[in-house]
Amino acid sequence: MKLSNILSVVNQVEKSKFINFLDRVCSEAIVHDKELAKRVNNLDGQIKNASSGEIIQLFELVLPYFEKSVKEQLAMLGAQATLLTNIVSRDGNCIARLSWIEALYIKEWNAIDSQSKEVKSLILESLNAEEFNASKRLETYYSCVKEAYTNDEKNNRESRITDDERSILNVLANKLDITAEHRSAVEHLVDAIPQTGVQDCLNTLREVGLVFVSRKNLTVYVADEIVSMLNRMQGKELADKHLLRILRTLSDSELSNILKTHGKRIRGKERTEKVAEIIKMGLHTSKILQQDIFNPDTNINDRKERLKTLISDLDLGLEKIGTTLDERTDLIKSSLNSSADNEFNALSATGFKELFSTLKTHFPKLTSLLHKDFEIEENEELDVDKLRALSITPHDILYMLSNEDIKLVRDSMGVSKRGNPRLIILESFADATDKLIENYALLAKRDLTGLKSEGIEIAETDIGIKFEEVTKAIFEQLGLDVDEDLRRSINTSKDKADIILSLSEDDIIIGEAKTCKNGDFAKYSTTSRQVKAYVNRCESSGKRVAQVLIIAPSFSTDFVESAEMDTEINISLLEAAGLKQILDAFKSRRNPNFSAKLFTKGGLLKADLIAKNV
Template sequence: MKLSNVLSSVNQIEKSKFVNFLDRVCSEASHTDKELARRIRNIDGQIKDASSGEVTLLFKLALPLLTKEVKRLLALSGAQASLLVNILSRDGNCVAQVSWIERLYTKEWKAINEHSKSVKELIEQGSEPGVFDENRRLGIYYSCVKEAFQNDELNNREAKITDEERGILNVLANQLDVTAEDKVAIEHLVDPIDKVGVQECLNQLREIGLLFISKKEQTVYVPDEIVSMLYRIQGKQIADKHLLRILRTLADAELSNILKAHDKKIRGVERTQKIESIAKMGLSATQILAHDLHGEKVLVNVKKERLKQLIDDLQLKLDKLGTTLEERCELILEALNTSADREFNVLSAAGYKALFETITECMPKIVKTLRDEFELEDNIELDVERLRALSITPYDILYTLTNDEVKSLKVAMEITRRGDARQVIVEAFANATDKLIENYEALARRDLAALKQKNIEIAEADIGVKFEEVTKAIFEELGFEVDEDLRRQINTAKDKADILISLSDDDVIIGEAKTCKNGDFAKYSTTSRQIKAYVNRCESAGKRVSQVLIIAPTFSSDFVESAELDTEVNISLLEAAGLKKILEAYKSRRNPNFSAKLLTKGGLLKADLIAKRI
């Protein structure tokens, strides 16, 4: 979930810690940063009174300084804070209830404690003279960690590992080929991680601006921008889900090469176990791509060619391939790190929902697979809105399945087109949305016969929802940001807005999609009550409603007159055929000149004139 959406989700008290921390860092930095100082002057120096958009912009400007300060404070916070940060920054944990975080922490602590016992046994076994095996390497690293922790006591200071010492230990671990899993276990042996006190530690992390806690919902929010910052602090090049995506694309022999490069067992180890073991080792993605996956004495040109094939296998769209091995690795990682928006845009909101529902129907175990893969709460309903809030894309879902499972899914979906199975599955749902857009007017009129004639099978009870979803898809094709995160936040069991379009961090358009079977749409009083409730919900979340836009097949003259005379909200009306005409004009232009202002004139909009302006 984006920072701007999180700020809209929590109240003033709940976001005060973050704003206070940002205020302190910005105030200190503004003495030397002219641009930051100018931004602060624009809000009269009162960051605490800034809008969500202004706070988000200040965060971006101050990010290098914030990263440096957070890194310093985390180094002083101890092993428990480090473990919690590791949990909170993992895929799927950026929005979770406090009780769920506590359960994940307990599970992680037990795993670390058990593994530390195994590591201790290896260290105590020792090695034969002259043999530099894993026991010897772990023993050396253990001795160094112990020295780094205890040397402060010689100077009558509190025992701890400083940030500088940790940097040296990281270099040592890399040279000794000590995995991330073993590093944490050894540090737990030297400085045991507290088993309890998670709530206190969460509050400590909140003080340094790393998370928000909604008291009413007892929910922890870690914005996407902060997760990215934590990755940099942890030295992570890509998210865990993207590393797994790479590993699941590699051949069995290449997975074995990675394990062999680090003296790990490969004989009798299943493919899924290989992937799991590599993921836990904490290897850098660059090391895997440039060195480990290739066999011994493989030429650089052969490695580059293999990465070129990997780019195709991962369906990455790169402007260039890179001339050196290192550059090619960087381009792959950059493409994965910036893939979320592109992967969400491949499918409309309606297409994503249809894809998820179809996968769930063909392969019911996908829900459990996603819960396990992304550590999702077992008492929360899993739907597309929740997945989007957790930045889980359609491709992320398909990459949780093995290659064989994806092929079986393709067959079950009766998709016959050849090509990469994951790609053709996604494209099939993009095409399905296009077909509904072509028949948008019939959908608006609830004309089942016309839809059936075009081989579109929809139950009459589902037409309203489908019309809403296709309307969202049209707005997305027009370049608008259909904000499902915000819609999910403001909707209640009673008040449920159809569409929310974010024009900026603070300005929105509320959209209502209305079907009508016979005649013109005429229910103004009911519709008016609905939209005014949605406006109030948006304003309570700190958003300015620039316009309310109602889409229907046609409107009665009384409805049009009532909308024009309504003084409480600004209402624009647009007929379904008109919206489709605008989309066709937009798609026909090489450089369309289209602005949201064309939809905010009020009253019944003239689609013909708007189409000409585009």
């Protein structure tokens, strides 16, 4: 969930800790950075009175200083804070109940404690060993971690591992080939992680701007921007879900090479077991791509060619693929790290819902798999809105399924067997949405006969929802920001807005999609009550409603006149055929000139005039 959306969800008290920490970082930074001071001064007013948009701007400006300050704070907070930040920065944990975070903590603590006992036995075995084997490497790493932790006592200071010492230990761990789980176990031996006090530690993380805690909902929120920052600080080049995509794309022999490189057993292991073990090891993606997947005698040109093929297999859509091994590795990492927005836009809201529903039909274990792999609380109901909030894209879901499972789903769906099965499945849902867009006017008029003649089978009860979702798809194709996170956060069981378009961090358009079977749409009093409730909800969340846009097949004269005379809110009306006309004009232009502000003129919009000027 993006920081802007979290700021819309939590109240002023819950924002205050983040704002106070950001203010402190900013005040310290501008003393040393005159250029930053100028840019900060351009933001109006005091930070405590700033809008969500201004807070986001300030956060982006001071991010390097924010990250440096967080590093310093975490170094002082110790092992418990490190373990908690590891948990909240994992895939699927950015929104979770307090009780679930505590449960994950206990589960992780027990695993580390058990692992530390095994590591202790290995270290004891190595004390008299002459060979520099895995046990001896662990003993060497343990000795260095212990020294880094206890050397402060010589100067009568509290024992802790500083950020500089952590950097050196990370290099040492990589050189000694110490896996992530063994690193955690060793640190637990040196500085035992407390088993209790999770809520107190979360409150401390809240003080340093890392998490938001809603006392009303007993929920912890971690912004996507913070997750990216924590991953950088932990030296994690890719999120596990993105590393999983790479591993699913590699051959069996390449997976075996990775395990052999790190002294792991491969005989008798299934492909899924190999993938799971590699992810658990916490290896650097760069090392996997440049060294581990290859036989030692593979030359540099063959390695570069393999990464070129991998870029194609992952369908990263890069304009340039680089010429060196480092360039291609960096492009793969940066493309995957920034892929979420493009992947959400690859399918319309309708397409995503239909994909999720179809996958559950053809693979009944899907929801339990998502709960398990993304560590989502079991009683948490999963739908597309929830998945979006957790930043789980359609691609993420498809890569959760093994290569064998995805082929079974593909065959069960009856789609083409040629090409990448995951991409073929995605394309089939994109095509279904395009067909509905082509027949948008029929959908608006609830013309079942017309839709059927075009090969579209749809239940009458589903038409309203489909019309709403296809309208979103059209807006997305027009390049507009359909803000599903914000819509989800402001909607209640009583008041449910259809569409929210974000113009900026603070300005939005509220959209309503209305179908009508016979004649013109004429229900102004009912519609105005609805949209006014949505406006109030948005404004109470700190958003400015620039316009309300109502889309329907056509409007009665009374409806148009009532909208024009309404003094409480600004309303624009647009006929469904007109919106389709605008989209067609947009697609036909090589360099279309379109802005959402064209929807803010008020009254019944002239679609032909807008289309002409796109």
